Amino acid sequence: MTPAPDLRVELPRFEHHREPIGIGERTPRLSWTTVTDLPDWLQRAYEIELCDADGAITYATGIVDTGSSVLVPWPGVPLESRRRRGARVRVHGRDGSSSDWSPWAWVEAGLLEPGEWRAGAAAPPLELLGAPDGPAVHLRREFAVRASIARARLYVTAHGLYEVEINGSVVGDDVLAPGWTSYGHRLRYRTHDVTALLREGDNAIGATLADGWFRGRVGFEGGRTGVYGDRTALVAQLEVTYDDGTVLRVVTDERWRCARGAVTAASLYDGERFDARLTPAGWSRPGFDDAGWIPADVVAFDPALLVAPAGPAVRRVETLGPVAVLTGPAGETILDFGQNISGRLRIRVHGPAGHTVTLRHAEVLENGALALRPLRGAAARDAYTLRGAAGVEEWEPTFTVHGFRYAQVDDWPGDLGPDSVRAVVCHTDMRRTGRFTCSDAELTRLHENAVWSMRGNFVDLPTDCPQRDERLGWTGDIQVFAPTASFLYDCAGPLTSWLEDLAAEQEEYGTVPHYVPWVPLVFPVGPAAAWGDAAVIVPWTLYQRFGDLGLLAARYPSMTAWVDQVAGLAGERHLWDTGFQFGDWLDPAAPPDRPAKARTDSALVATAYHAWSAHLVAETAALLGRDEDAVRYAALAAAVREAFRDEYVTPAGRLTSDSQTAYALALSMDLLAKPEQRDRAGRRLAELAAFDDFRIATGFVGTPLVCDALADAGQLETAYRLLLQRDCPSWLYPVTMGATTIWERWDSLLPDRTVNPGDMTSFNHYALGAVADFLHRVVAGLAPAEPGYRRLRIAPRPGGDLTSAAAELDTPYGRAAVSWRLDDGVLTVTATVPANVVAEVDLPGLAPVEVGSGTHTFATAR
Numbered sequence: 015m016t017p018a019p020d021l022r023v024e025l026p027r028f029e030h031h032r033e034p035i036g037i038g039e040r041t042p043r044l045s046w047t048t049v050t051d052l053p054d055w056l057q058r059a060y061e062i063e064l065c066d067a068d069g070a071i072t073y074a075t076g077i078v079d080t081g082s083s084v085l086v087p088w089p090g091v092p093l094e095s096r097r098r099r100g101a102r103v104r105v106h107g108r109d110g111s112s113s114d115w116s117p118w119a120w121v122e123a124g125l126l127e128p129g130e131w132r133a134g135a136a137a138p139p140l141e142l143l144g145a146p147d148g149p150a151v152h153l154r155r156e157f158a159v160r161a162s163i164a165r166a167r168l169y170v171t172a173h174g175l176y177e178v179e180i181n182g183s184v185v186g187d188d189v190l191a192p193g194w195t196s197y198g199h200r201l202r203y204r205t206h207d208v209t210a211l212l213r214e215g216d217n218a219i220g221a222t223l224a225d226g227w228f229r230g231r232v233g234f235e236g237g238r239t240g241v242y243g244d245r246t247a248l249v250a251q252l253e254v255t256y257d258d259g260t261v262l263r264v265v266t267d268e269r270w271r272c273a274r275g276a277v278t279a280a281s282l283y284d285g286e287r288f289d290a291r292l293t294p295a296g297w298s299r300p301g302f303d304d305a306g307w308i309p310a311d312v313v314a315f316d317p318a319l320l321v322a323p324a325g326p327a328v329r330r331v332e333t334l335g336p337v338a339v340l341t342g343p344a345g346e347t348i349l350d351f352g353q354n355i356s357g358r359l360r361i362r363v364h365g366p367a368g369h370t371v372t373l374r375h376a377e378v379l380e381n382g383a384l385a386l387r388p389l390r391g392a393a394a395r396d397a398y399t400l401r402g403a404a405g406v407e408e409w410e411p412t413f414t415v416h417g418f419r420y421a422q423v424d425d426w427p428g429d430l431g432p433d434s435v436r437a438v439v440c441h442t443d444m445r446r447t448g449r450f451t452c453s454d455a456e457l458t459r460l461h462e463n464a465v466w467s468m469r470g471n472f473v474d475l476p477t478d479c480p481q482r483d484e485r486l487g488w489t490g491d492i493q494v495f496a497p498t499a500s501f502l503y504d505c506a507g508p509l510t511s512w513l514e515d516l517a518a519e520q521e522e523y524g525t526v527p528h529y530v531p532w533v534p535l536v537f538p539v540g541p542a543a544a545w546g547d548a549a550v551i552v553p554w555t556l557y558q559r560f561g562d563l564g565l566l567a568a569r570y571p572s573m574t575a576w577v578d579q580v581a582g583l584a585g586e587r588h589l590w591d592t593g594f595q596f597g598d599w600l601d602p603a604a605p606p607d608r609p610a611k612a613r614t615d616s617a618l619v620a621t622a623y624h625a626w627s628a629h630l631v632a633e634t635a636a637l638l639g640r641d642e643d644a645v646r647y648a649a650l651a652a653a654v655r656e657a658f659r660d661e662y663v664t665p666a667g668r669l670t671s672d673s674q675t676a677y678a679l680a681l682s683m684d685l686l687a688k689p690e691q692r693d694r695a696g697r698r699l700a701e702l703a704a705f706d707d708f709r710i711a712t713g714f715v716g717t718p719l720v721c722d723a724l725a726d727a728g729q730l731e732t733a734y735r736l737l738l739q740r741d742c743p744s745w746l747y748p749v750t751m752g753a754t755t756i757w758e759r760w761d762s763l764l765p766d767r768t769v770n771p772g773d774m775t776s777f778n779h780y781a782l783g784a785v786a787d788f789l790h791r792v793v794a795g796l797a798p799a800e801p802g803y804r805r806l807r808i809a810p811r812p813g814g815d816l817t818s819a820a821a822e823l824d825t826p827y828g829r830a831a832v833s834w835r836l837d838d839g840v841l842t843v844t845a846t847v848p849a850n851v852v853a854e855v856d857l858p859g860l861a862p863v864e865v866g867s868g869t870h871t872f873a874t875a876r
Contacts, residue, residue, distance in 0.1 A: 016112075016189055018052070020050055020051045020052060021050040021052060021107070021111050021112070022049050022113055022114065023046050023047070023105055024046060024048075025046075026042070026046045026102065026116055027044070027119070028042040028044060028119070028509035029042045029043055029085075029507075030324065030560070030562075031121075031325055032507075033123040036204060036322055036415075037124060037208075037322055038124055038322030040093050040123070041087070041124075042093070042121055043086060044088065045083065045085055045611045046595050048105055048827075048850055049849065050111075050867070051868075052107070052111060052430075053866065053867065053868040054109075054867055055109065056108045056850055056852075056866065057082075057083055057107060057108070057849075058106050058289075059078055060077075060103055060106070061103065061104045063075075063101070065099065065100040065101075066099065067099075073090035075707070083105070084561050084826040085561065085826075090362050091128075093567045095126045096122070096253075098121070098268035099121055100118040101118050103116045104116070110403050112218070119609065124205045125169055127249070128316075128320065131317040133249050133250055133265065134245035134265065134268075134270075134664070135173065135312065135313045136153055136247060136248045136267060136311070137173075137312070138310060138311075138312045141308075142272055142274055142308065142351050143245065143246065146225055146231060146239035147225055147283075148278075150223060150413060151274055152220060152223075152274070152297055153220060153266075153271070154271055154297060154298060155219055155220075155271070156216060156218045156219075157218075157264045158215060158217070159212050159361035159737050160522045162256050162257040163209060163214075163255070163256060164257045165207070165254075165255050166208045166209045167205055167252075168180075168250065168252045169203055169204075169250070170185075170191075170203060170204060170206070170248075171249050172192060172247060173201075173228045173315070174223050174226045174228045174597065175190055175191065175223070175226035175228075175413050177222045178219065179220045179222075180208055180217065180220075181211055181217055181218060181299055182296070182298050186206050188327040190473070191379035191438050192204065193474035194226075194517050195531065196530065197228060197242040197319075199515065200319060200514060201319045201321070202323050203322065203324060204327065204509070206689050208252070208782070215300075215600075217300055219250070219264060219298070221248050221250065222412070224355055224413035224729075225246060227245055227282065229242070229244065230280075230281055231283055232533050233483065234390065234535060235483065235536055237483055238535065243301050247266075251265045252264040267310075269678055270309070271304045271307035271309055271310065272308050272310050273306070273308065275293060275294055275297070276289050278292070280413035281393075282414055283391065283482075284393040284413045284610075285373075285396040285416070286412065288399065288411065289399040289628075290398065290399060290400055290409070291367060291368065291400075291401045325442065325511055326442055326443040326507065328441060328473055329440065329442075329443040330439070331440065331442055331469070332439040333360070333438050334436065335433070336349040336435065340382075340420075342422070343382045344383070346383070346422050346424065347424075347430065348379070348421070348422050349423060349435055351418075351420070352754070352844035354377050354418070354753075354754045355418065355419070355466070355470060356415055356416070356417050356441055356480035358414060358438055359396065359411075359436065359704055360409070360436045361409055361410070361434060361435050361436075362431075363398070363426070364399050364406050365428065367401055369399070369427055370398065370399045370427060371398050371427070372395060372397045372423075373422040373423060373435075374395050374480075375396075375416040375418035375420070375421055376417055376420050376421075377419055377777040378763060378777055381768075384420055385769050388777070389390040389481055389482050389483070391482075410438060416480070417470060417480030417482075418437075418481065419754065421437070423520075432683065440473065441470065441472050442473065443642050444472065444507075445824075447502065447823055447825075448821065448824070450502075450786070450821045451819070452789075452793065452794075452820070453816050453817040454738065454814075456749045457738065457746065460749050461772050463754060463755075463756050463779060464502070464786040465502055466754060466778075467755040467780035467783050468495070468780050470506060471778065471779070472505065474508075476491065476512060477491075478758075479776035479779050481777075482776060486533070487531065488545070489516070489526060489529060489549075490548065490596060490782065492512075492552060493544060493548035493551050494714060494717070495718075495781055495783065497559070498780075498784050498785075498787045499719060500555060500559035501786070501823060503770075504824075506562065512530065513552060513553060513572070516548070519531065519532045520549065520572055520695070524546070524579075525546065525579060526546035526572075528542060528545050528546075540593065541579060541580065542577075542595055542596050543596075543621065544623050545714050546576055549569070549572050549576040553569040553573060553634075557567055557801055558801050559801075560826060561801045561804060562716060562802075568633060570638060570640075571628045573627075573631050574647075575645070576627065577631050581628070584654070586657075587657060588621070588650075588654045589621050589661055590655075591617035595616035595620055596714075597605045597610050597614065598616075598714065598782070599714040601713035601714070602711060602743040602759075603717075606771050606772035606773075607773065612673075612704050612713055613671065613673040613675070614671045614676045614679075614716070615662070618658075618670065618676055620749060621657065624654050624723060625685060626651075628648075629648070631643075631647045632647035632651055640676075657681060659686070662680075663685070663686065667690065667693070667698070669697045669698075673702070673711065673712075673719055674702050674703065674712050675712045676717075676874075677695050677723065678699065678716045679716065680695055680719040681696060681699065681719075681720065682719040682722060684691050684740070695722070696723070696728060696729055699720070700724060700876075704732070708735040708738075709739055709742070709744055710739070710760055711743075717781075717785065718785065721736060721785060721788045722788055729759060731813055733792075735814070737785070743761060745785055745842070748760075748764055751763050751765075751767070756778070756780050756783035758775060758781075759772065762777055789821070792809075793811070793812075794821030795808055795810025795811065795821070795834065796832045802825070802826050802850065803830065804827070805853065806847060808843070808854065808856070809854075809855070810843060810857070812836060812841060815835075817835060819833070820832065827848045827851045829848055830846060832844070832845050833843070838872055840874070840875060840876070841857070841858065841874050841875070841876040842871065843872045843874075844870070845854075845869070845870050846868075848867055849867045851868055855872065858874060860872065
């Protein structure tokens with residue numbers, strides 16, 4: 015067999031991992047991308063070979079006749095703990111072509127059985143900890159290593175936040191490890207290859223522990239401390255394998271010794287204080303004198319809670335320099351980094367010992383000074399006390415993160431140089447997959463604002479905001495934003511992990527909490543529409559965008575539990591009109607201090623979501639072969655739709671809540687039975703938009719749906735007038751005000767540039783940026799026609815005064831792209847379809863056609 019020279023398979027992937035070392039799956043599914051210039055190429059068959067760590071072939075599938083290339087079942091013997099395997103793929107096309115073998119991709123399992131953990135939980139004595147969000151504590155231990163190391167792995171996690179060092183070098187590049195999971199149900203550990211950090215003879219391992227989410231303050235209105243326990247602890251297992259197969263294990267136990275260091279206080283909300291004079295020099299190197307240190311306690315922990323990560327860690331992703339140095343009204347020095355971010359500052363400073371530099375953070379300025387009121391109870395203040403070294407001292411906090419664009423620098427010694435302060439962007443290290451541009455610079459900026467808000471709010475889990483005393487995994491926010499998130503970044507792994515926590519919390523509390531992980535604060539735990547529906551809609555969205563039927567199967571019990579609970583609440587009337595609801599949260603007509611007081615009846619919202627989630631569960635059951643369930647949930651969805659119409663819809667198609675959100679829900683969730691009702695509802699929605707002078711009149715629930723509802727109802731130009739509106743409230747108003755992220759409120763900053771008086775006013779809150787999915791699918795015209803983009807839909811719908819638009823996406827099959835331009839009444843569309851994919855092309859004025867892989871150009875009069 016002679017491989018085709020213009021056909022190749024890129025490096026295979028395992029599950030949704032970018033870093034397949036220490037994974038938790040025994041039979042990781044394989045995906046691969048085929049790259050070719052051969053037109054209309056479709057895969058006929060594949061071959062997979064597996065090898066052991068030494069490169070010896072251990073399994074070969076032979077030719078498997080199928081076009082599948084995404085999440086293909088693992089073909090060999092299941093992985094065992096610590097087992098390393100290689101995989102490579104060769105494909106065969108329907109045209110008779112064949113590829114060469116792909117490069118070898120390597121995967122390695124973590125510790126898959128609780129009994130394989132020999133480590134205890136080494137806890138600093140209580141006298142070292144202080145009050146919550148107090149000092150960080152060092153732990154260390156020395157050990158000897160002999161020659162001929164084959165490999166070394168560190169398996170590590172903590173109750174709290176940790177940073178590990180071996181022989182003075184930091185292990186890995188994770189930030190805020192191990193992240194935040196529902197610690198009572200799942201504690202994530204990571205696997206690090208530390209072979210290169212060890213040396214023959216004496217070695218030392220050390221870790222610094224801070225309270226983080228485990229023991230520190232979490233939540234608003236004072237928050238809670240000690241949510242998961244009153245003591246931090248390190249769980250570490252270093253395994254050194256020698257060439258002869260013997261293994262040295264260094265584990266956390268009572269032989270570790272503890273002491274305070276330079277971090278005198280560390281809080282996720284309030285910031286970090288660091289006194290460089292207190293750094294124990296060489297503490298993580300061998301030979302350090304720790305005679306004055308205190309032995310660690312070994313506290314109980316359950317290894318059965320330990321899980322391997324499903325996605326990447328939080329990391330330092332980018333650094334930004336200040337674009338301007340400003341002087342505040344009291345003479346203070348304020349740095350403008352030009353972009354609102356989640357991260358912290360890195361400083362390079364020279365000065366006398368004992369001198370303290372203070373750094374304060376804020377998203378916006380008000381009257382020329384930092385606007386601190388939106389931070390509520392978060393001080394967002396870092397402080398560095400110099401050790402007074404001869405050279406420049408460099409420092410960046412380790413155990414905190416802030417949401418900010420502006421930073422006030424107080425008590426800087428000497429002149430502030432151009433490289434003295436840098437902003438370090440920190441978020442989950444996801445791979446960027448989707449992009450959008452258009453001829454309207456402000457609409458393109460709106461899209462980038464959605465990108466930056468996703469970056470700022472994917473700090474290990476999908477949060478509401480990165481700056482104030484909250485930063486919680488609100489279910490409603492990600493429910494509406496998941497389609498956009500799934501286009502912008504490969505977020506399948508992080509959201510799979512978060513959904514595991516959601517299901518665990520749901521099982522414990524008997525409902526889907528408003529945010530996950532759940533922390534008891536002001537709201538009692540209880541069901542709420544659109545928020546709890548994340549249990550159904552987020553898995554369904556991930557299936558649609560990544561083609562992962564296994565995810566639906568795993569989440570099916572959670573999905574059905576939610577729908578069954580709501581069905582019980584709705585009763586025989588099938589109307590969910592009791593209990594607390596957020597409703598169309600932050601409707602722009604709601605008073606600043608009453609964000610749930612929307613124009614749309616919250617019971618209408620709740621019943622609409624009940625019908626939609628029941629429908630999605632019926633679809634899921636059918637996909638999973640659960641035929642009886644499919645029939646039952648389809649009947650439930652039909653009954654709820656009928657109840658909705660009887661209660662909230664007139665025979666002509668008017669809704670009892672005469673609001674944009676009500677019509678958007680009814681149209682988007684297929685709640686109207688008759689074509690004439692749909693037509694009337696579409697016209698009424700357009701009338702309401704015109705009545706409001708084409709300004710936004712929707713909150714969290716209606717905003718993601720309103721443009722699609724208008725477009726699908728034949729009101730495309732109204733959708734564009736709403737989209738391109740610049741007066742407040744609108745999507746583009748914040749852009750005209752200089753926003754670089756999506757705001758929580760349509761008017762978070764008022765036209766006079768003062769901050770909205772509401773208690774919750776974030777300037778980095780992605781929910782209202784869910785409209786970006788409309789930009790991808792409708793404005794640019796790139797959408798999935800089958801789950802995972804196995805088929806594409808190319809259907810741009812130009813409108814407004816746009817003259818061009820483009821979107822591209824790294825799908826599971828490869829790069830897809832659409833671009834169009836209008837020139838003298840002619841619409842020219844160029845589409846790129848990846849190998850092994852077929853696209854449906856539906857353009858104005860042309861009959862729909864189907865095309866295969868390659869680049870295609872179409873022209874039509876408009």
